Amino acid sequence: MIGDSQDLTYFTKDWLLLQFSDKRTESETRYQEFVRKGIKGESPWKKVKGQLYLGEENFIDKIKELIKSQETLQEIPRMQRYITKPSSLEEIFKQ
Structure with missing residues (x-):
């Protein structure tokens, strides 16, 4: 550059x-x-959520809202469809 x-x-x-x-x-x-x-x-790849999404929590929250109704689409890989689901026990008990 x-x-x-x-x-x-x-x-x-x-x-x-x-x-x-x-x-x-x-x-x-x-x-x-x-x-x-x-x-x-630190590698930014460690912060990727749902195999696709990288950004601040408010951005991830917006994405979750947008894709919430798409969880039944089989064309989208499961990891990407279920980003709204808790991914760890810590996350489950935090709620």
């Missing part, structure tokens, strides 16, 4: 870097820091 390599049309490099700063060199530095922190950080 920030090297001297040839620009690839399928990357939106300018848009991505603008998320970090309006100034090109500053945005590149902040992007590099962001990537380095992510490399050392």
Whole structure:
């Protein structure tokens, strides 16, 4: 994203870097820091719910409401259909 390599049309490099700063060199530095922190950080895959959903609790709650009526659809894998069901004993007893 920030090297001297040839620009690839399928990357939106300018848009991505603008998320970090309006100034090109500053945005590149902040992007590099962001990537380095992510490399050392915990994997986001551990927080995926129902095999598909990744986000804050309020987002997950909205998704649960949207798919609640879809639990009978056989085309959707069971893990994804039943995200509204508690997934652990802790979660069951918390309620």
